[in-house]
Amino acid sequence: MNNYNIFLLLPIFKNLKFLQNEIFNQENFISRSAETRSLGEALNSKIFYEKIINISIPKSSLFFSSTVINEIISNFNLDLIDLIIVDCSLSPVQHRNLEKAFNKKIIDRTQLIIEIFGLRAKTKEGKLQVELANLSFQKTRLVRSWTHLERQRGGLSKVGGPGESQLELDKRIIDTKIKQIKNLLITVKKTRELQRRRRKINSKLIFSLVGYTNSGKSSIFNNLTKAEVLVKDMVFATLDTKMSLVNFPEKKQIILTDTVGFISALPTELITAFNASLEELFSADFLLLVHDLSNENVENQANLVIQTLFQIGFSEQDLETKIIHVFNKQDLNSDTTDIKIKYMDKFIYTSAVEKNGLAGLKQLIFNLLEKNFLNINFSIPLNNQSINSWLYKNSYVYDNKICQIDFEINKIKVKISSVNLNKFKSKFPHINFNFI
Numbered sequence: 001m002n003n004y005n006i007f008l009l010l011p012i013f014k015n016l017k018f019l020q021n022e023i024f025n026q027e028n029f030i031s032r033s034a035e036t037r038s039l040g041e042a043l044n045s046k047i048f049y050e051k052i053i054n055i056s057i058p059k060s061s062l063f064f065s066s067t068v069i070n071e072i073i074s075n076f077n078l079d080l081i082d083l084i085i086v087d088c089s090l091s092p093v094q095h096r097n098l099e100k101a102f103n104k105k106i107i108d109r110t111q112l113i114i115e116i117f118g119l120r121a122k123t124k125e126g127k128l129q130v131e132l133a134n135l136s137f138q139k140t141r142l143v144r145s146w147t148h149l150e151r152q153r154g155g156l157s158k159v160g161g162p163g164e165s166q167l168e169l170d171k172r173i174i175d176t177k178i179k180q181i182k183n184l185l186i187t188v189k190k191t192r193e194l195q196r197r198r199r200k201i202n203s204k205l206i207f208s209l210v211g212y213t214n215s216g217k218s219s220i221f222n223n224l225t226k227a228e229v230l231v232k233d234m235v236f237a238t239l240d241t242k243m244s245l246v247n248f249p250e251k252k253q254i255i256l257t258d259t260v261g262f263i264s265a266l267p268t269e270l271i272t273a274f275n276a277s278l279e280e281l282f283s284a285d286f287l288l289l290v291h292d293l294s295n296e297n298v299e300n301q302a303n304l305v306i307q308t309l310f311q312i313g314f315s316e317q318d319l320e321t322k323i324i325h326v327f328n329k330q331d332l333n334s335d336t337t338d339i340k341i342k343y344m345d346k347f348i349y350t351s352a353v354e355k356n357g358l359a360g361l362k363q364l365i366f367n368l369l370e371k372n373f374l375n376i377n378f379s380i381p382l383n384n385q386s387i388n389s390w391l392y393k394n395s396y397v398y399d400n401k402i403c404q405i406d407f408e409i410n411k412i413k414v415k416i417s418s419v420n421l422n423k424f425k426s427k428f429p430h431i432n433f434n435f436i
Helices: 026-041 066-075 092-102 109-120 124-141 166-201 217-225 268-273 275-283 298-311 316-322 358-370 385-394 418-427
Strands: 005-013 046-055 083-086 105-108 151-153 162-165 205-211 242-248 252-258 286-292 323-328 347-349 373-381 396-402 409-417 432-435
Touching: 005 026, 026 046, 026 109, 066 092, 083 092, 083 109, 092 105, 092 124, 105 109, 109 124, 109 268, 124 166, 124 268, 166 275, 205 217, 205 275, 205 298, 205 358, 217 242, 217 252, 217 286, 217 323, 217 358, 242 358, 252 358, 286 298, 286 316, 286 358, 298 316, 316 323, 347 358, 373 385, 373 418, 385 396, 385 409, 385 418, 409 418
Parallel strands: 005 046, 005 083, 083 105, 205 252, 205 286, 286 323, 323 347
Antiparallel strands: 151 162, 242 252, 373 409, 373 432, 396 409
């Protein structure tokens, strides 16, 4: 979908009981519509026409009333339009009937986001997840609307009875493809689980950047890791999960991950399909929840991200202990007086572009990292250099001297993680040590 002229239809619902899980009320309409424009432009297309439509009760057949349909046909030159985007979720019947009424290709918000994900996915895993989401969505779109859905003649006899309908055949083909992709993603999931276990064995804390799309996560990731992840002022500029080490004093390191940004009304198909990627968040020791302070809707965006984290399986206790709020783009706005967001025990202000606050963020991370380390005094026999080597490799040695009383003993003071201390006790059970 490139270089298309788009007609954007923006509904505002007056009756909230019809919204279900979607948010289309007047209060956040401005930010919502701006977000949808960004989504449309992310297809490298142009918003040619735009119309706001007030809706009391959505029509089961056409979604919009026939009056609205006729008004659009009369007042806009649809010959100039390649694609109509309806900023809501349409049922299969509504979708089919609107395409017939306008004689134009129509996509709803779910299709729009899936399409953008398809453009952004670069890795094999990302492409598989997008394809799974698309097939899951398309399966619901199979309705009896074309002549090719008539029953085919079946059986081996000359007469034969009515065979499998094209609708049933299409569903079976999609089901087969979905099963194949899920099996491939199971392999990906097992690989990820193995990688997560290895990372835990290496005893490094994991910090995951999460947040609304275009909040500045990738800029922060690049600044902390010296990586070169794509940074661009657009929704879903990066899609595939990125991971890198961040170095600290005393040979300490953390693993920092950058995940896909969230968005309002993120399609269920995508959340399900991207389960393998989103599970990376569960292995994180801390979640750096990044907010765009320049966005007037920052509070709603933050609460939506938190709701999505609940939706994918986080508990209240998880979020209370793991969330660190990072209020980014402080150079554009530093006022958080009226912002009400949950889990505000730990927070910091940054500007990834101006590189302000990033040293403070690293210090905050280092302080949390320090709590994971213990000061230990080991008594090591001089003739056992293998233990010395192990400690130098797996901890930070800040003092090493021969005991004055017994010259056959090395006194080694180290900072060591609790995980590595347990490894040491298992590997060298005969060595004495004490906490400092």
